[in-house]
Amino acid sequence: MTLSRARNGGAVYLLAAIPAGFLLVFFVLPILMLLSASVLKSEDMVPVAQLTAENFTTLLSHKLYLDAILRTLGIGVTVGALVIILGYPLAYVLTRTRSRWQPLLVALALSPLLASVIVRTYGWWVLFNRDGAINGFLQTMGLIKAPLLLLPSTAVIIVGLAHALLPYGILTLMAALNGVNPNLERAAMSLGAGRLRTFASVTLPLTSSGVIGGFLLAFGVAIGAYATPAILGGPGTQTMATLIYSFMMTLLDWSLGSAMGVILLASSFAVLALTMLAGRRSAS
């Protein structure tokens, strides 16, 4: 009996050791390498063995880079909020409907995931570019004479990212809504609460973990996204991810690229910590 338990315990540790080892090798070590590269001095694009904080001061003192950092965080928060605001009603309907078409409706809501993000982003480009469908429509209707310059813009990047990440928000919110006992909502209404009050006092607090999770998921992916800002953005709408790509892959200045990577990572952790803290406070 004892021997069998010990064997089972060993197997459990072994099973846990495999993903833990994977994470150590492919996540923790690269992060450590990123951290070390971010504090190395760069001489004409070649990192040299000399510690410096210069990379961070360069990034945090130039308006251009500071703007890109703030823009990225703004995009992340806006996309996260949009995903929740747009995704919640849809997730609510999809979980509460008794229609026999429910599985089909869920599949339709999640169907954007079947197309590559590049394809979906170029779809927005087709709509918003100078000779795109939106300008064409407005000109045909006689509302504008010359095409509007809708691209590149931060607003369109937000639209593209919110569209790409909405299904993830819906999935997270549906999981939370499925965990809510409908009898609690019925009980609230039987005690006189209206639909709005029931939602605000019962449903929303009980699904706060899904709201926070969905927001964090959308925020985290949005601030690290490269393809959408690269396609729908331009020189005046740089984000941290596009700058990192530029530093690492074309300017070959890995010290500055790593420093920007560290700032991106730190921003993610900061928002994660703040949101978790806010979640705990509201729960208590």
Added chain:
Amino acid sequence: MLKAVTLAAAGSVAAPYVISARAADTLVVSAYGGEYQDVFMKSVIEPFEKKFGVQVTYDESGGAAQTYAKIRAARGAPGFDVAAELTAPEAILGAREKMLELLSEQQVPNLRYVWAKSLAAIPPVGVVTYYQYMALLWNTKKIDKPTSWAAYWTPETLHKPEVKGHLLGHDPGTNLLEVYALIMAAKLKGGGVQDMSGAWAALQDQKPWLGAVLQMSAQAAPYFENDEVWLTPYWSGRSGYYVAKGYPLGFTIPQEGTIGLADVSAIPVGAANKKLAIEFLNFRLDPDVQRAFCLGYFASPARPDITDWPASFVETQITTQAKMDALDLPDSAVLSKQRNAWVMKWQEIMAG
């Protein structure tokens, strides 16, 4: 269970060594994709395979800097034997970081036939396999043939207002083309690589005339297709390709001259099959291979001793010593040092 896990772990640890232990008759070449790949396969890869009885694996890559980033990240052993599409700045960096194999004329006999300029342009860690230059490309249906870089850099003085929004810009952070274009703008105002102030003033004035700014040259294709771009600096190779495809485009070298781009092939220090890689570099410089590739890709040859080119080719390509002498090849070491600062300045102006 334990056995399976052990086997899987052993397999994953051994995998890189199994992969690197390639057959001696297999060569991995990293080069561009798209239309370039078709030309490269037919004019270089297939004849090489036939002549040496070997197999070449084509590793489709991004731009020169991306390819070099892979070499650097893998400490000189990126999994390919030949980096077929580097440029002078990467070759200089590769020599400094000792990431590229040193080459001699003894190893690559065809090096004795290349343009003298090629040997001066890069350290001996690569071979200049062909040249392109920055052309001024225009839409023949929309505007007249431009004769000066001023048509691009001071559009308000030369064009009607309807041209506004139809100039195409390029991101100097991702495309060397814009760096070269900015140097030409500085030259127009009496400056150059050492004094770029004129370029920034020109960029500020030109900015409202730009319809789009692209990260990579290849992204321009849809803009050419729908006549959205009327004027842009563009690489001569792709320019020739689009003209041959029937687009209403023309490309020219304006009266102030232009800047050339030496395309470099090199071997990473950790390449698995260096011997065959060296043969490949020498083969790329063979006259027949040069002719087939350059005609297919609208590129200028790496050696001056090939004659009897078609007249239309001679008209647009660098085939004579006089033309090569006129081609400006900026000091890549200076470019490498200055590029980050220039990119930052460009971004500040464009974001403002």
